Amino acid sequence: MKVAVCGKGGVGKTLVAAGLAYFFVKKGFKTIAIDADPSPNLALTLGFSSEEAGRVVPISENRQLVEAKTGTGYAGVYRLTFTVDDIVRDYAVQTPFGVNLIVMGTVRSVGSGCTCPANAVVRSLLRHLIVERGEAVVLDMEAGLEHMGRGTAQHVDVMLVVVNANVKALETAKRIHELGAKAGMKRILLVGNKIENKAQREAVENFVKENGLEVLEFIPFDSMVVEAEMRGETPLKYGDAPAIKAIERLCDKLLKGNT
Numbered sequence: 001m002k003v004a005v006c007g008k009g010g011v012g013k014t015l016v017a018a019g020l021a022y023f024f025v026k027k028g029f030k031t032i033a034i035d036a037d038p039s040p041n042l043a044l045t046l047g048f049s050s051e052e053a054g055r056v057v058p059i060s061e062n063r064q065l066v067e068a069k070t071g072t073g074y075a076g077v078y079r080l081t082f083t084v085d086d087i088v089r090d091y092a093v094q095t096p097f098g099v100n101l102i103v104m105g106t107v108r109s110v111g112s113g114c115t116c117p118a119n120a121v122v123r124s125l126l127r128h129l130i131v132e133r134g135e136a137v138v139l140d141m142e143a144g145l146e147h148m149g150r151g152t153a154q155h156v157d158v159m160l161v162v163v164n165a166n167v168k169a170l171e172t173a174k175r176i177h178e179l180g181a182k183a184g185m186k187r188i189l190l191v192g193n194k195i196e197n198k199a200q201r202e203a204v205e206n207f208v209k210e211n212g213l214e215v216l217e218f219i220p221f222d223s224m225v226v227e228a229e230m231r232g233e234t235p236l237k238y239g240d241a242p243a244i245k246a247i248e249r250l251c252d253k254l255l256k257g258n259t
Helices: 013-026 050-054 063-070 085-091 116-132 167-182 198-210 223-230 242-257
Strands: 002-007 031-036 100-103 136-141 158-163 188-195 215-220
Touching: 002 013, 002 167, 013 031, 013 136, 013 158, 013 188, 013 242, 031 116, 063 116, 085 100, 085 116, 116 136, 158 167, 158 242, 167 188, 167 198, 188 198, 198 215, 215 242, 223 242
Parallel strands: 002 136, 002 158, 031 100, 031 136, 158 188, 188 215
Antiparallel strands: none
8 A cells, every 4th residue: 555645734744644654554564654745744743752753864864875875986977776675674763653764855955066866866765665665655745746756656556635624725735636647646535634613624525526626534623633742742642532533544445445
């Protein structure tokens, strides 16, 4: 099962991604979570403390690794064909919930020289994880899909676009749906999150109907989630929280739809 989770900032996609990875593990899957967001915080939601999360070095910022994979010994000349299976073995970090985490990191161009080597490593690793490995993979992504090549995107089983009832979030979801379809993704579904009342649910449902989209699950606004995050805790500790139960239902629907 390969799932990409994306959406506008602030809609809660990281909790959805972390929750799916957690429930995949609970259901017996060896699971890899990939934090591909420019502002990575998936480690925190998967149970790491701030200090532990800070010690996870993103792949794109690991200069020694990037040089080992792409270096040729000649300035400005890079090797772009290499294996990456050892990166999974050596750099995936097991989280307290049993999910193996890889933080991709972002490639900074200003003042950092050529970004080609780090980009090459990230792209090759992403393709390897999605196309060649048999684990369940959950990607917490940024809104755009530019860093996923068409050949990689076609191997994702489903892309979940997380939205709330905000018009900006819904319009972003529409654009992401268009990008995903062009990239070759076959199943692109919306997840309504932080839904507080009937009016908000209907707003999402009406937008989806008008634009030919589909919602797989609605996750309610949950004060238990808000309070846990205020305390610096992962909401996944609270299995009875309505939002966490809804994410488990989402996981079950994904697995049922993939059989």
